[in-house]
Amino acid sequence: MAGKRYPGGMSPTDPAAAAATASEEDWLRLDRQICFSLHAASRAFNGVYRVILKDLGLTYPQYLVMLVLWERGELPVKKLGEHLRLDSGTLSPLLKRLEAAGLVRRERSARDERSVEVRLTEEGVALRGRALQVPRRIVAATGCDLDEIRALREHLDDLTAALDTAAAEAMTADAAVPRAE
Amino acid sequence: MAGKRYPGGMSPTDPAAAAATASEEDWLRLDRQICFSLHAASRAFNGVYRVILKDLGLTYPQYLVMLVLWERGELPVKKLGEHLRLDSGTLSPLLKRLEAAGLVRRERSARDERSVEVRLTEEGVALRGRALQVPRRIVAATGCDLDEIRALREHLDDLTAALDTAAAEAMTADAAVPRAE
């Protein structure tokens, strides 16, 4: 390991800070590893889905939308966004493309003209048949068995919950705390 | 859970296929859950980094690049791309922005004019000092201890390796196999 130098104009101001800084150097190295792993894993998954979904003419986010619609049949953009944690800025153009592909229709709700109902076309429903093979191929690609997958999913959900909480707190804390000395 | 109908024009052709299809319905449901978990976790991480990195004026991918440069000091775009698994299509504009921000310089290599050396400016080196606090805040946000983080990292790396292999195979298989009849 390549030694702990303090590059450039940056150096600790007192012995106590020096100890603390050494520890933070370790964390910085660890962070590099975690960042990479996470980012790489995320993109690797995306890549596998991309390859497999190409047959269906769907991107990964489009597949996510279709999965919801296949389960729920029809729902307003708002609800769709809540399920997927995506806002209209992402969903509007995506849905427009799905509509252009003939998989969904969008209609203003009669009861509330602000709302837009998204529903599958026959073609969209039919696509589900071809999509049934996707999960098996994904699972095969991971090389994990179902229990491992399930465990990973739970781990990820815990992490997401923690991160969401922390992000919310960090945002309010940003206003309160003068920010790391 | 709304019963297992075979939507649209899709129906099994024989009893064995019916059983297989029922199982694939389960997988489709599981896939929905995994997709969501993974996608949500990825974006949750991104969100936390976004909040924390805003102080430094960096995006998450820019931070990844800076982490490499802080460790290596200087290297050609090609090497940077190998470390981060990113191609020039992503890196070129990103590096241009880092250069505009005054954090890096790009210079054509004298020895090989195809290559561009990326090196930190003084400002870029100095930013490292402010970045030292980032990992601790990220780890805190996850609510995990270091061992958990390390375990997660290893799990993700295994997954990435498996997925990369599978993606490569799937691509060659795509050419060989007539495609899921």
Place this chain on the structure above:
DNA sequence: CGCCATCTAGTTGTGCACAACTTAATTGTG
């Protein structure tokens, strides 16, 4: 030497994520 295959960056085009904003409909309140 001359030419072609290969390699490195960079460019272009598509699609997603997200922040900030706009528009139009609805709801709540005086």
Place this chain on the structure above:
DNA sequence: CACAATTAAGTTGTGCACAACTAGATGGCG
């Protein structure tokens, strides 16, 4: 009823990921 606050969808602008392509440099081979 009128008007302000809220809500839903859409739009705009920035940045990233990736595929496909271009331009220029390099290196090997006849």
